[in-house]
Amino acid sequence: MEKLAQAHFKKIEMSDAVYIVNIGGYIGESVSKELRYAKEHNKEILYREN
Secondary structure (H helix, E strand, C coil): CHHHHHHHHHHHHHCCEEEEEECCCCCCHHHHHHHHHHHHCCCEEEEEEC
16 A cells, blocks of 8 residues: 555656545545645645535
């Protein structure tokens, strides 16, 4: 699981922005970590909520 998390963080580093899809008002632990990581790396964060 750690390799998968590191791969996601690497993709965040390579990206210009992160797109968060929040269906039903729930963001899980892994997405929360990725969101925090993106903020720490000054990435633009886009949201889609229902």
